[in-house]
Amino acid sequence: MENNQNSHGSKRVLPPAHFSLKIESFPVLQKTGVEKYESDVFEAGGYKWRLCLYPNGKSKGNPKGNRFVSLYLKLENTGDLPRQWEVNAEFKLFVFDHINKKYLTVQDKNHPVKRFHEKNTEEGFDILPLETFRDSSEGYLVKDCCVFGAEVFVIKPTGKREVLSMLKKPANGFSTWKIPNFSKLDKNSILCKAFTAGGRSWQIQVHPGGYDKGKGNSLSVFLDLVDRGKLPPKKAIWAEYKLRVLDQCRDKHVEYTFRHGFKSSSPPQGSRRFMPLGDLHEVAKGYLLNDTLIVEAVFLTLSVSKHYP
Structure with a gap:
């Protein structure tokens, strides 16, 4: 110039x-x-x-x-x-x-x-x-x-790159869990079902007798990022997901949608009062068929980040 x-x-x-x-x-x-x-x-x-x-x-x-x-x-x-x-x-x-x-x-x-x-x-x-x-x-x-x-x-490029993808309905982002003999389970137990989505390990948590404010009156259902301890400080995995309990007779499922950024310090995310225990055990409602409960987790959106040297 x-x-x-x-x-x-x-x-x-x-x-x-x-x-x-x-x-x-x-x-x-x-x-x-x-x-x-x-x-x-x-x-x-x-x-x-x-x-x-x-x-x-x-x-x-x-x-x-x-x-x-x-x-x-x-x-x-x-x-x-x-x-x-x-x-x-x-x-x-x-x-x-x-x-x-x-x-x-x-x-x-x-x-x-x-x-x-x-x-x-x-x-x-x-x-x-x-x-x-x-x-x-x-x-x-x-x-x-x-x-x-x-x-x-x-300006010297370091070569370090991060690619963040917001995956809509990610592959393997769906888990169905059949829990047999549900009425015989310890009401104070915590049930866990692991699955992998977006390269991360997740698990559905079910509290048959309820947790915290839901204890004794509600079924509590959560989603947990199992390997959250591997996340760097302040790093978050963003997720929009549904948790549902299937109505096995009429397809009138109980489901809720959640949005959360999972960090290394994040507890499981879901609902303490997912559904009343009275509704759960009412045979006519179809949530327990042959004493089997079916719970599902479905990712609608999930963030996946990849790093390149």
């Missing part, structure tokens, strides 16, 4: 993070006719760079004939880089305002990330019109002294 049409400038007090270049007797430097001054090498993001100052501008000027002070960032030691190298960096260039004690910060507002490669080792801007830069009341050139700077952040 060889003009400042797409550059954006704002001011800040904080100095450049990586490099500053002070020029004393700037007008003398201009009069030498030097086209380009290259600073010493500095390091940022694991690469070596130079700040390149064009005292009389790098471009030929705009159609109105204005001339600029141009400042560019140059990638050094490219011969040491592997074949077909490419470096992507987001950088800002600076000019110090001596009057306000702030730095004019210039960055491409449309394309802040620049791609350096074999045929493009320099990127920068026409920072300021020469007329503005030379005007001491603007604060950039005071007593023939000026200060420039650079801040460079190299």
Whole structure:
């Protein structure tokens, strides 16, 4: 980029993070006719760079004939880089305002990330019109002294990726559990049925005599993420699921839909008062046929995340 049409400038007090270049007797430097001054090498993001100052501008000027002070960032030691190298960096260039004690910060507002490669080792801007830069009341050139700077952040993909999928009706996301001899079970017992869905181990929990607020009056039914202890802190497995007790005579099932994010600390999720024990044991209602209870868990949506190195 060889003009400042797409550059954006704002001011800040904080100095450049990586490099500053002070020029004393700037007008003398201009009069030498030097086209380009290259600073010493500095390091940022694991690469070596130079700040390149064009005292009389790098471009030929705009159609109105204005001339600029141009400042560019140059990638050094490219011969040491592997074949077909490419470096992507987001950088800002600076000019110090001596009057306000702030730095004019210039960055491409449309394309802040620049791609350096074999045929493009320099990127920068026409920072300021020469007329503005030379005007001491603007604060950039005071007593023939000026200060420039650079801040460079190299973007290096780590290769780590996470893919989150919200699976609708995931494969194997359905479990039917037939519990025989139900009336003979210990009312204080906890029954568990394990199954696998979304690469995770789950289990249906049934409390024949109820749990907590449902104890003695209701059947309690829950879904539990068995391997929740393997989850990282704050990681959640999101699920929308149904738990149901089948009416084996009339297909008038008792079912509820739940939505929950299962974490490492999550207890089983469901209902303490899933259905009254009176309804459960009423033969005509069909929930217990041949003393067998049928409970189902059905995932409607389940989050599955995969990590790639």
